[in-house]
Amino acid sequence: MSKLIVSDLTCQRGYNELFSNISFELNSGEILKISGANGSGKTSLLKILAGLNSAESGKLSINNNKVGSYDYQSDIFYLGHLPALSPELHCKENLDYLTQLSISSSNQALDEALTNVGLKNFEYVYAAHLSAGQKRRVVLSALFITQAKVWLLDEPFTALDADGINVIETQITKHCDDGGICVLTTHQKSNLHGLKTLTL
């Protein structure tokens, strides 16, 4: 069982207060969709949850581990707007590097993950030569490898086609059925079941 607790989170950027005193709790198996207009602080909230930015005030913890601690950081998997791929590396190396930062993975697992997102013959293609959607797929294939319990996905479906969205939604559902937690932002209509919504 994992539990993500966010209490009284306030975020300020410059002189603007993006949001204040946000509190929520997520238990194993729950998916939270953060919605809100452009510039309402969705990405900032996810970055704070990932430990990338610091909040003005408030607390957050996973299973009583504070943000920034070894246990907290190893429990999260964060995917931002940026592709997180190095153009000089090919798909498999990129995926390996991305996942090595959280856990070590076998050669076979890497191949399987890339096959799952429909990039079977692209293992040795340089990331620089991929389309935006394919880049997104490479990064999202890390979802098939990571052991992190809490997934923080910022607009995961951008640039994906219907089939790609379907694959990722299935994987998110599976993750939450296995006791994981997922927080995501998206403007697309999603078919995810049991979605909680937080509007900023």
Place this chain on the structure above:
Amino acid sequence: MSLRNPSSFLNPLLFFVIAISLFPLAIGPESHTLSNIAPGIVWVTCMLSVLLSLNALFHYDYDNGVLEQMVISHHSLPLILLAKTIAHWLLTGLPIILLSPLLGMTLFLDAESIYVLMLTLLLATPSLSLIGAIGASLIVGIKNSGMLLSLLTFPLYIPILIFATSAVSQSQFNLPINGQLYFLTSILLISLMTSPFVSAIALKTSLD
């Protein structure tokens, strides 16, 4: 990884070679004058070429989001940064050391001074990379920050420049150089111990 993008490390190296080989042409091939100013020439060009390569240290990783993943990884960030800095040194500092005897000869340095020159480069180029990493992590995310980077790092490079060049010039007159070498070593040790931690803090602040 930079090996896949050769221009990122070949450019500074080519700059080093070209700049040094231009001096004999500009000043004239008098062995006495050239060997007198050789330590300064080699060391100043070495610093400039390291500075040229520093921008690339975190810039690309920042642009494509890999840096974010490093920061939130549960692995120790200072350790990751130390690894990156060592990789940077292997592609800039090390080739410079290997090329320096050849370039020393074009400046009429004698064998003994070339040996000392290589020794100072070996002791001090890692410090250049380590100190540079602090500067590079402070300016990550700022556009067109080359000027700022030089302003930040050059003052910290100056002690290295002074001790290294004085070691080489003193060795030309067969004077003892232990003092300078001790100083260079201590600068290396201090930067090795502090730079990864300071860069990690700077990087987190720049990303916030």
